[in-house]
Amino acid sequence: MTSGRIIVVVIVLSTIIFGLGLWYTNTRAYYxxxxxxxxxxxxxxxxxxxxxxxxxxxxxxxxxxxxxxxxxxxxxxxxxxxxxxxxxxxxxxxxxxxxxxxxxxxxxxxxxxxxxxxxxxxxxxxxxxxxxxxxxxxxxxxxxxxxxxxx
Structure with a gap:
């Protein structure tokens, strides 16, 4: 795997994890x-x-x-x-x-x-x-x- 693909995978995974965390804190975490x-x-x-x-x-x-x-x-x-x-x-x-x-x-x-x-x-x-x-x-x-x- 090239370094460009690794960077893209890291960015995509980070975005997914951040999005899930944001969804959880807005709809579940504090209620x-x-x-x-x-x-x-x-x-x-x-x-x-x-x-x-x-x-x-x-x-x-x-x-x-x-x-x-x-x-x-x-x-x-x-x-x-x-x-x-x-x-x-x-x-x-x-x-x-x-x-x-x-x-x-x-x-x-x-x-x-x-x-x-x-x-x-x-x-x-x-x-x-x-x-x-x-x-x-x-x-x-x-x-x-x-x-x-x-x-």
Missing amino acids: APVEDLVLTVQTEDGTLVPLDVSNAEAIDAATSPLRFRACFTLDDPAPLVDAMPYEDPTPLIPPAWFDCFDATALGEALEAGTAQAYLGAFDTARGVDLVVATFPDGRGYAWTQLNGTLE
């Missing part, structure tokens, strides 16, 4: 399940009201405040009566393996009005809000998204 999920909605006066949820699945990562996603069943919709509606909810796409959270379908439901989004908590991290969305049948989803205060 962890959230064990004791506590979700809230915020009222007009800033009070955080806890939600009674079951069948919860949630993931989060310490590397970014935007990696939180949750799916749950809302057992008692009463706290939503005083909750602040969320302007411009944009569900963020989760890793493919977290299949209970379909950001595209949720976004379409929010646009169509078949789901309603509420402010879960303002500025959970600098410039990031917790958003909670629910369907009339009790299905619920939560995620974090930028709130525009960093501009």
Whole structure:
């Protein structure tokens, strides 16, 4: 094998290894399940009201405040009566393996009005809000998204 071929093989293998490492760190490495999920909605006066949820699945990562996603069943919709509606909810796409959270379908439901989004908590991290969305049948989803205060 000539030195040119060796260099090409090293470059190709390095690129493949780097690509696999990049894929792993973006989709698997930092996500962890959230064990004791506590979700809230915020009222007009800033009070955080806890939600009674079951069948919860949630993931989060310490590397970014935007990696939180949750799916749950809302057992008692009463706290939503005083909750602040969320302007411009944009569900963020989760890793493919977290299949209970379909950001595209949720976004379409929010646009169509078949789901309603509420402010879960303002500025959970600098410039990031917790958003909670629910369907009339009790299905619920939560995620974090930028709130525009960093501009």
